[in-house]
Amino acid sequence: MNLEKLFKKFSSDKFNHQYHKVYHSYLYSLRSKKLNILEIGVADGSSLKAWAEYFKNSRIIGIDIKKINLKKKKLNKKNIFFHRGSQTNKSFLDELKRKYSKFDIIIDDGSHFPKDVIFTFKELFSSLNTNGLYFVEDTQTSYNHFFGGNAFDLKYAKTHMNYFKNLVDTLNYKEIPNPFYIKGKFDGLIKNISFYNNMIVIKKGINEIESNLVLNNSYENKRYLTKISRNRNNELKYFIKYKIIFKIYTFILFLLNLFKKTILLRF
Ligand SMILES: C[S@@+](CC[C@H](N)C(=O)[O-])C[C@H]1O[C@@H](n2cnc3c(N)ncnc32)[C@H](O)[C@@H]1O
Numbered sequence: 659m660n661l662e663k664l665f666k667k668f669s670s671d672k673f674n675h676q677y678h679k680v681y682h683s684y685l686y687s688l689r690s691k692k693l694n695i696l697e698i699g700v701a702d703g704s705s706l707k708a709w710a711e712y713f714k715n716s717r718i719i720g721i722d723i724k725k726i727n728l729k730k731k732k733l734n735k736k737n738i739f740f741h742r743g744s745q746t747n748k749s750f751l752d753e754l755k756r757k758y759s760k761f762d763i764i765i766d767d768g769s770h771f772p773k774d775v776i777f778t779f780k781e782l783f784s785s786l787n788t789n790g791l792y793f794v795e796d797t798q799t800s801y802n803h804f805f806g807g808n809a810f811d812l813k814y815a816k817t818h819m820n821y822f823k824n825l826v827d828t829l830n831y832k833e834i835p836n837p838f839y840i841k842g843k844f845d846g847l848i849k850n851i852s853f854y855n856n857m858i859v860i861k862k863g864i865n866e867i868e869s870n871l872v873l874n875n876s877y878e879n880k881r882y883l884t885k886i887s888r889n890r891n892n893e894l895k896y897f898i899k900y901k902i903i904f905k906i907y908t909f910i911l912f913l914l915n916l917f918k919k920t921i922l923l924r925f
Pocket residue numbers: 670671672697698699700701702703704705706721722723724743744745746767768769770774
């Protein structure tokens with residue numbers, strides 16, 4: 659049965675959100691594999707039952723802050739595992755990581771509070787296998803102040819939408835010609851970040867493609883090396899141009915932006 663039918667069969671609200679369309683595009687080719695799938699937020703267990711039927715060879719692990727009566731909710735199946743705890747409890751998440759080691763798919767359908775979603779992603783990313791997928795559902799709470807979101811400062815509020823929008827830069831971290839750039843925790847480890855209606859998908863994977871413009875966060879160094887490799891006779895001219903004049907220009911821009919960020923308190 660396909661995901662659309664399974665979400666309908668088990669009355670999961672994933673069907674109302676039309677999440678089956680996104681999930682289908684990522685998961686169809688994986689359905690016969692033996693995977694560790696973690697879903698944050700169990701509630702009635704509708705989605706766990708759908709996943710258990712869709713991924714017959716996988717382990718479906720559900721966590722929820724609330725007590726769940728597995729028998730009553732018909733979740734006492736051999737490929738469904740439940741743990742009670744909060745997605746914001748570091749020691750609980752560490753225990754989960756110790757128990758299952760790595761996950762292939764993680765779905766955050768828990769509290770939907772921006773700070774919880776960000777915290778959980780930062781904590782669980784290391785336990786996602788290379789080529790693993792991380793799904794964040796119901797990102798509409800980012801815009802809603804009754805859920806800890808912000809409807810009035812769409813670009814800079816501390817919401818999960820903004821967190822993941824900013825994380826997109828990690829895909830191109832080798833292209834950033836800032837000599838003071840500090841390598842981020844996720845740099846080189848994410849292949850793809852996709853945004854859908856109320857949903858974000860992050861694909862983990864090695865992303866270390868070298869830039870054709872920048873070398874170790876320096877455009878000047880790359881340009882200088884390219885130029886002298888083509889024409890050794892003008893080494894001094896290129897040195898003055900790229901290693902002195904261009905670097906001074908970059909440094910001035912760095913200082914101006916530092917000043918701007920300090921005034922605006924944006925780092
Ligand atoms: C939208 S429901 C999950 C629905 C389920 N995934 C499905 O599709 O059928 C959200 C669940 O997250 C749980 N939850 C809320 N805050 C949580 C937290 N901090 N940690 C873990 N679970 C949480 C709630 O108890 C609730 O059962």
